Amino acid sequence: MSWEGGRISSYEAAMMIAAIVLPTAVMTLPPGMVGEAVQHAWLSAVVATLCGLGIVALAAAISRSAPGITLIGVTSRHLGAPGRWIVGALYTWWLLHVNALILRSVSEFVVIILLPRTPVVVVAASLTALVLWAVRGGIESVARLATLTLPLVPLSVLLISLLSSQDFDLGRLAPLLPTEGIRPILRGAVAPASFFGEVIIASIAIFPFLNDPKRMLRSGIVGVLMTGVSLVVVLLVSVMVLGPASASADEFSFIRVVRLVSIGEFLQRTEGVFAVFWLFAMLVKLMIWFYATVFTGAEWLGLKTYHPLTIPCAVGTVGLALLLHRNIIEFRAFVATTWTPYAAVFELVIPMLLLLIALGIKKARERGSSMPRVPQMRQAKR
């Protein structure tokens, strides 16, 4: 059906969808959310999860309307070549940009936690090399890596929560339900909602390759719920252990929770292990995004395979990651202000319009009106 020839199972798809958001959700989102909604941050997480479910349903609806065809494929089916050119270019740029942002944040994390005196460019380049190596093996390799590494993060989050239960201070959660109105909660939900919206790329890099298209929605819901539950747990635990003030102050607040965990005398400094698991998951996330980028780029340019794009795209990603923001403060400012409306265009507006057009065409056809025949996208065999 597609150039890829790879097929993924619904379980693999669920893990990949979880991998799109979960690593970021666990590590980078909580401080900002606690900063906005204080002890009600977990309610913001619930709101954001609902948004994520909505977006994944949107992605599934688009993919279900044309099984085996990506978002760009659907565009070119309904809007023809000009549509493909415009939407393809926009999405290629957006994906490349997000790729760079993810790469930047992982690299910063690695530099802060593991390699304090190493330049970011070295880390960014080596991570990208690894991603290239994985994407070369096609979507199936990425899917298998996702099933192997992603579950480690939610499992270790649960384990750490159990182990740190001795430090829980339930009083820090009080009052449990919002007293000052719902606005802080919604404000806290804005950033995570835009991150949950990233699951839209399921309709680019995951759903078209599913071996059982009927299970799209199910695996999407499983993936998003996994992410949501992990986020809620992380927020509750960080607030209970650290208190809202320090939970919002630290760059990676959950790492601090992990640092406090110790079992007896010998099992200390578990944060290294957690950091490694998180790095695995983050790399899988990066692979999925990178794959989506090169695949979209190839579709946009009408190439037969995405392989020629991988190396230019990798170079571009590293360059953008380093050049877009001078330092992490600027980076965080961008995420806090510009990111949400920018992302909303690609996560919600364009896909929604596409779906409406697709539904409109379908309806018109059902009425038997004299719509012109929709040109089929040229299918290249692998």
Place this chain on the structure above:
Amino acid sequence: MGLIKRLFGRGKGPAPPPASRHRPIKGRDLLEQLRNQFAGQDDIRFRDFELGGWGVRAALVYVEGLVDTSRVEEGVTKPLLRWSSEVEAPAPGVARRIDALRTSALPSAQTTVEPGCEEAISAILAGDVVLALEGETRGLSIANRGGQARGVEDAALEVTIRGPRDSFTETLMWNIALIRRRVRDPSLRIGLKKVGRRSRTDVALMYIDGITPPGLIEEIDRRLDAIDIDAVLDTGYIEQLIEDEWYSPFPQHLKTERPDRAVASLLEGRAVLLADTTPMALMMPATLDAFFHSPEDSYDRFWPVNLLRLVRFFASIIGVLAPGLYVSFVAYHPNILPTELALRIHASREGVAFPVVVEAILMQFFLELIKEAGLRLPGPLGQTFGIVGGLILSDIGIRAGLVSEAMVIVVAVTGISTFTSIDRELGTVLRLLGLPIMLSASIFGLYGLIMASLFIGIHLVTLRSYGVPYFAPYVYYDWRDLRDTVFKAPLGSMRRRPSYLRTEDVQRQDSPGERSSLKGPSK
């Protein structure tokens, strides 16, 4: 990898036509052709005689050493001479002489009419006796293979405590018989092929019709047919020529010298490939997991097996990661270790002249050195050398300040760990992979270790052996396959063959009905 491939590509030119390899053979009849062909080859015997009743000159041609000479005299020469002196009928037409001899003169069960000189020659070289008659272009080959061959002996490489002891030997037909004995199933199929331009080695592909997916057999056949090489001296040649990924460090075929293991994998749905003159069978497709399964695992109850498999599994992880972990902990993250241990290691490194990587490489080199030298020295001497050399070298090395005590422990543990591997080759590969991981860890610390291991990990999940993911069943296919992986479930609960092998017949056992007719004492 693409670049490497382009540099050292398979470079398959068009194969020369096979007929041009031998000079044409001159001669009026088979007898003369054989004499011309084998002139000056003194191990080829021509036993000349005359078929008295017919008055036809004939010869038995065979290779001395490949046939059982006394059986040839008893079973071929004697009956032929007796029959021909007694026979009174006139010689039949040239065309029917061979058939007459075959049907009435020779007691041997395995006689074949060879239609021409080429066939007769290859029969002689394979160890048959060929009867050539004057004025006749066809020959009659009589199987009487014998000569010296090693018998079936105890398995030397894959030693187990429980289970059958016999192992494959160099004689293909015996090996096939060892397998056949264990599966009295008519659907056990054996396809024979000749591989190797000059060696013309017999290769047998065995599978069970109805279990092994037919696509697999076609694929193996296709790859075997593509082999065009002078000689196949061991299944190792075939293995290297038909594997999926030439440049992967991981072995992509399972190997065994034990017929019971070969049969077990036949029944799982794999194919088994045997070659003449090789006491090692290849089994395909291979999965990484299967390399950790000893044949004994199937014979013992599952509790002890689980312990042993866990040991083997962790040993291989240690074998790959231990040097890298040690290097990164010592050089970059001493704070991850418990404080006292970190201090002890630091103290033991006091006075060591080299950075920790150099120390590690040096020690690894010592280990390989002792292992290799011990292997080359004959028998008991090798063992003594291993122990004495290892002890002395490491002790003196520590005292001379070349290495630290902790490093000796790390490298020794690495070495011992990789020796637990069922497959010797995989053990060596694991130690080999430890090197780049260690180097990367010495540059980037723990981060480098993770990057290098992920690099290998990505290769592992991408690799396929005959279309089967090498890392199956850990990459999800079917949860039920996990019953025989690092963990083993009770034998009775493993009702299905591994689903990732895509077998035709899935069911291994039916669900047992009443498991016991004995009830507890009723009161």
